[in-house]
Amino acid sequence: MIRSSICLAALVCALLGTPAIAADTTMPDLAYSSIAQLQQRMDGGTLDSRQLTQQFIERIQQIDQSGPSLRAVLEINPDALKLAAALDRKRAKTHGPLYGIPVLLKDNIDTGDRMLTTAGSLAMIGAPAPHDAALVARLRKAGALILGKSNLSEWADMRSDHASSGWSGRGGQTRNPYALDRNPCGSSSGSAAAVAAGLVTVAIGTETDGSIICPASMNGIVGIKPTLGLVSRSGIVPISHNQDTAGPLARNVADAAALLSVISGSDRHDSATVEAHAHATDYTRFLDPDGLKGKRIGVVRQLAGSEPNADRVLEQAIATMKAQGAIIVDPVTVPHLSELGAPESIVLSYDFKHDFNAYLAMRPGLAVKTLADLIAFNQREPAREMPWFGQETLEHAQTRGPLTEQVYLDALAKAKQLAGPQGIDAALAKDHLDALLAPSQGPAFVTDPVLGDHIVSADPNLGGASQPAAVAGYPSITVPAGWAHGLPIGIVLFGAKWSEPTLISVAYGFEQHTHAWQPPKFLSTVDEITISASGVP
Numbered sequence: 001m002i003r004s005s006i007c008l009a010a011l012v013c014a015l016l017g018t019p020a021i022a023a024d025t026t027m028p029d030l031a032y033s034s035i036a037q038l039q040q041r042m043d044g045g046t047l048d049s050r051q052l053t054q055q056f057i058e059r060i061q062q063i064d065q066s067g068p069s070l071r072a073v074l075e076i077n078p079d080a081l082k083l084a085a086a087l088d089r090k091r092a093k094t095h096g097p098l099y100g101i102p103v104l105l106k107d108n109i110d111t112g113d114r115m116l117t118t119a120g121s122l123a124m125i126g127a128p129a130p131h132d133a134a135l136v137a138r139l140r141k142a143g144a145l146i147l148g149k150s151n152l153s154e155w156a157d158m159r160s161d162h163a164s165s166g167w168s169g170r171g172g173q174t175r176n177p178y179a180l181d182r183n184p185c186g187s188s189s190g191s192a193a194a195v196a197a198g199l200v201t202v203a204i205g206t207e208t209d210g211s212i213i214c215p216a217s218m219n220g221i222v223g224i225k226p227t228l229g230l231v232s233r234s235g236i237v238p239i240s241h242n243q244d245t246a247g248p249l250a251r252n253v254a255d256a257a258a259l260l261s262v263i264s265g266s267d268r269h270d271s272a273t274v275e276a277h278a279h280a281t282d283y284t285r286f287l288d289p290d291g292l293k294g295k296r297i298g299v300v301r302q303l304a305g306s307e308p309n310a311d312r313v314l315e316q317a318i319a320t321m322k323a324q325g326a327i328i329v330d331p332v333t334v335p336h337l338s339e340l341g342a343p344e345s346i347v348l349s350y351d352f353k354h355d356f357n358a359y360l361a362m363r364p365g366l367a368v369k370t371l372a373d374l375i376a377f378n379q380r381e382p383a384r385e386m387p388w389f390g391q392e393t394l395e396h397a398q399t400r401g402p403l404t405e406q407v408y409l410d411a412l413a414k415a416k417q418l419a420g421p422q423g424i425d426a427a428l429a430k431d432h433l434d435a436l437l438a439p440s441q442g443p444a445f446v447t448d449p450v451l452g453d454h455i456v457s458a459d460p461n462l463g464g465a466s467q468p469a470a471v472a473g474y475p476s477i478t479v480p481a482g483w484a485h486g487l488p489i490g491i492v493l494f495g496a497k498w499s500e501p502t503l504i505s506v507a508y509g510f511e512q513h514t515h516a517w518q519p520p521k522f523l524s525t526v527d528e529i530t531i532s533a534s535g536v537p
Contacts, residue, residue, distance in 0.1 A: 030055055031198025032519055035097055035255045038201065042091070042100055049091075049100030050084040053145055056102050057081075060148075060199050068180055068522040070197055072190040074107050074171045076148040078114050084145050097258045097284070099143030104203040106191050107149040107170075108156055108237035109133050109246065115146075119237045120154035120168025122384055123377040127365025133235025134270065135204065135246055135263040142262045147200055150190030156211055157187040158239050158352055158397070160389040162452035165189055165215075169385045173447060176219060177520035178487055179528075182444035183453065185214035188249065192219040195249050196520055202259050203249045208239045208348065210466035212247050213492055214455075217440035217478045220488025220517060222256045222507070224248050225466070227498050228473030230276050231260075232267035238359055240351035241272065242412060243344075243470055251517055253479060253508040257283040260500070279498045286501045291509030293325035295502075297493075298332030298433045303465045307442030313482035313489040314439045317510065321437075324513050326506075332436065334427040336418040338461035340471050343418075346411035349397045371398050388449040419472035425496060434502050435495040438465040440478040443487035469494040479507045480516040485526045488516075 030038070030052060041047035057076055064070045077083070080102075087100050105111065108119040110129035118124035132140065139146065151171035157163060165186030166174035174189040176182040177197040184193045188205025192215035195203050205212045207225045216223025224247045231246045238244055248259035264280035266273045299318060304311055322328055357370050368374045375394050378385040385391075400408075427436060441464065445454040455464065469476040476494035483489060491510075493503050 031059060032251065033201070034252055035101055035201060035258055038101060039097060039099075048088045049145055050081055050088055052100070053080050053084040053102055053147065056147060056200055063197060063522070064194070064199055068175065068177065070175045070177055070193055070199075071172050072151055072174050072193040072197065073104065073199060074120075074149045074151050074190065075115050077146055080145065080147055087143055087145060096142050096262070098139065098262055100145060101201050102145045102147040103139055103259075104147050104150045104191055104194050104200045105136065106152050106188050106203070106205050108152060108206060109136060109204060110235035111136055111146060111149075113146075115149055117149070117237065118170055119156065120152050120170050121374070122169045122381065123368045123374050124366060125170070126367060127363075129235065129363060131235060134232035134267040136235065138263050138265065144262070150188075150194055150203060152189055152191070153186030153211075155394070156206060156208060156237070156239055158348075158393055159391055160393055160452070162389045164388065164447055164449050165453050166193075166447070167388070167449070173449070175447070176444045177522055178220065179444070179523050179526045181446055181525045182487065183218065183447045185218040185441065185444065187211040188215045191249050192216050192221060192223070195219070195251060196221050197522075198519065202255050204246055204259075204263070205249050206236060206244065206246045207466070207470065208243045209344070209470035210464050212249065213466040213476055213478045214441050214464065216249055217490035217492070218444040218488070220480050220490070220520070222250050222253050222480070223478050224256050224260055224500070224504075225469065225476045226260065226264070226500060227279070227475045229270075229272035229274070230264050230279060230475075230498070230500070232265070232270040232273050234267055234269035238352070238355035240348050241355055242347055242351055242416075243473065253504060253511050254284060254287050256477075257287060257504050257508075281501070283500060283504055286505040287508045288505045289509060289512045290325070291505035291507075292321050292513075293509070294327070295434045295506050296327045296329060296432055297321060297506065298427060298431055298436050299328060299330040300334055300427075300436050300438045301331035302334060302337050302459070302462065303438035307439070309484035310439035310442040310489055313484070314437075314491060317437070317481045317491045320510065320513055324509060329431045329433060332427055332431060332433065334423050334436065334468055336423050337468060338459065339418055340415060340467055341461065341463055343411035343415035344463075344467070344471050346408065347415055349393075350400045350403060350405070350408040352397045353400050354403050389452060415471050416473075419468050420474065420497075424468055424472055424474055424494065428496055435493045435499070435506055438492055440465055440490035440492040443484045443489055465492045473497065475500050475503055477503045477507045479511055481510075481514065482516055486523070487526065
């Protein structure tokens with residue numbers, strides 16, 4: 001057993017590289033400042049966007065590219081400083097909250113500039129995307145500064161059942177900034193790790209099932225997975241038009257709400273957003289410190305019980321919510337949770353082949369034109385693209401037929417019905433609930449390139465806490481709630497379609513009475529963690 005452990009440690013070191021820990025001395029005041037704090041300084045003339053951007057670039061070089069070597073950022077926008085200077089020249093008294101604020105984009109989001117969009121794959125290195133994704137156009141219109149592209153689980157985890165989250169052929173293995181041998185979860189690994197490490201103010205992630213909620217939780221930050229169709233997916237490398245969405249990652253609920261306000265809205269290029277204009281709003285209006293008062297919140301015990309640290313933090317969160325006037329209904333049963341996995345798997349494999357091929361048709365200048373081309377590329381480049389795990393998920397998707405096949409149509413109808421009307425909606429209606437509550441995940445597991453991710457579940461038939469909302473297309477939000485051995489743990493709140501205002505209000509009320517977030521220390525392992533004077537375990 002000792003010999004096996006030594007061998008595994010050697011493999012991990014080979015994947016991650018030897019940790020080079022450096023003190024976090026680069027601009028900590030700006031690195032962890034909120035949007036409101038940065039805007040106050042820029043309005044007061046003591047800071048401008050170019051200075052802020054320069055500071056973030058230097059911090060990325062010192063912490064991400066060297067020092068702890070997080071490998072969270074794939075590419076810095078080569079025009080970032082020029083764009084920031086232009087924003088400074090045009091800055092007016094009537095500007096929005098994101099004006100001049102640096103934002104990182106997950107590397108599956110198109111930018112019509114000199115940066116690449118590769119989903120982490122070497123096969124996609126070629127011509128940049130011809131146009132901005134719709135959400136990027138919204139960010140630019142709001143005056144946000146696109147700082148760069150972040151690393152991710154290659155193909156947003158649509159690679160292998162044995163993959164290590166946060167690994168891509170293009171970027172290598174992203175590390176968790178709280179303990180570098182721990183995993184950042186995925187697939188929005190780099191976006192979450194970068195925000196947690198203060199490499200950027202806010203970032204955009206994407207989720208099909210868990211890819212915002214899990215990395216946000218394991219990196220100790222806030223993540224919002226919006227209602228399907230609230231944020232346009234046009235210009236985003238897809239997995240499934242039935243579940244994909246982009247969403248904010250931030251260190252606090254206010255910043256996440258401000259970012260969601262900008263990227264939400266209808267888009268003629270994404271039919272799923274036809275109702276978005278009727279629901280998109282300024283979500284900062286719902287930042288109520290008393291947002292818990294009178295809210296009826298149901299505890300989904302089916303999604304707990306798999307990890308004792310997460311369960312302990314859940315109980316602490318429930319106590320806080322009760323103390324702040326929430327009405328806790330415990331337990332609440334969400335019907336059909338154990339029945340979602342099989343139909344979801346079928347839907348995703350069919351959708352990926354169809355949607356990915358359609359996306360590639362819009363990307364001239366790439367060597368791969370189809371999913372079959374991608375599979376062949378990986379087979380030709382096993383040392384670079386498959387050093388630890390294979391591509392059986394891609395190969396399985398390639399065997400699927402058209403979206404008219406009955407097995408697909410039946411699985412899609414079943415998944416949506418069981419997750420939505422007969423699942424979340426039924427649970428909310430039964431007890432007149434405003435939101436549902438569960439642990440987001442346990443503390444971050446050790447990165448394992450051989451066996452892949454180690455996410456445990458008390459019931460092997462249940463997906464994670466992200467699954468019900470992801471399959472239904474309903475919103476969810478994770479917020480930092482506690483600690484275990486120096487690793488952050490979050491809680492997730494989810495609810496009915498278009499219930500973002502309620503979830504943001506509840507999450508903000510919780511955050512304002514817990515203040516659970518603390519900056520990472522870039523430790524090489526949890527063995528270095530000691531009980532601090534602040535009382536963080």
